[in-house]
Amino acid sequence: MGKASRDKRDIYYRKAKEEGWRARSAFKLLQIDEEFNIFEGVKRVVDLCAAPGSWSQVLSRKLYLPAKLSPDSREGDLPLIVAIDLQPMAPIEGVIQVQGDITNARTAEVVIRHFDGCKADLVVCDGAPDVTGLHDMDEFVQSQLILAVSIQFFIYELVFCLRQLLQYVILDGSYFCNK
Numbered sequence: 001m002g003k004a005s006r007d008k009r010d011i012y013y014r015k016a017k018e019e020g021w022r023a024r025s026a027f028k029l030l031q032i033d034e035e036f037n038i039f040e041g042v043k044r045v046v047d048l049c050a051a052p053g054s055w056s057q058v059l060s061r062k063l064y065l066p067a068k069l070s071p072d073s074r075e076g077d078l079p080l081i082v083a084i085d086l087q088p089m090a091p092i093e094g095v096i097q098v099q100g101d102i103t104n105a106r107t108a109e110v111v112i113r114h115f116d117g118c119k120a121d122l123v124v125c126d127g128a129p130d131v132t133g134l135h136d137m138d139e140f141v142q143s144q145l146i147l148a149v150s151i152q153f154f155i156y157e158l159v160f161c162l163r164q165l166l167q168y169v170i171l172d173g174s175y176f177c178n179k
Ligand SMILES: C[S@@+](CC[C@H](N)C(=O)[O-])C[C@H]1O[C@@H](n2cnc3c(N)ncnc32)[C@H](O)[C@@H]1O
Pocket: 022, 023, 025, 026, 048, 049, 050, 051, 052, 053, 054, 055, 056, 084, 085, 086, 087, 100, 101, 102, 103, 126, 127, 128, 129, 130, 145
């Protein structure tokens, strides 16, 4: 069976077309939210490996648009969604796009600048490198991608905690000396 006819028989492929999602993977994120309620209270979110953008669409529809349409919405209070991918993607309302490599520290710095020094409430990642068809190799490259990005987040979390600690222990005008 060809790929096109297989796709047409896939219920999620058809449903994604009907509901205007860019990819059927939108349903993965919707189902995760149904099970674990991950969007509750979320104001700042990062979508890693976002192209073509169905997860970002979910974030926009679930977080940004309801807040924007709410009668008491205020511009500065709207959820901030930052999406990153190596590939460019078509615009999505309420989503800031960053084209870059998620394993690169400079990409993390761009995201942090968008959040104005605040931490994200939620990070979602659907990253997948190009597959070679060699399962062992593909699995290894996939796990390296997740490992690389986890280390990045661990380092930034550590730096954030250290900053908080310094703010707590140092009074205005004091000095901190380290060697
Ligand atoms: C399965 S797709 C993501 C689908 C997306 N979640 C959606 O719902 O539309 C995997 C994406 O991972 C991206 N990717 C792979 N390695 C990356 C990296 N190092 N940095 C940024 N994006 C990466 C690819 O460009 C690809 O767009």
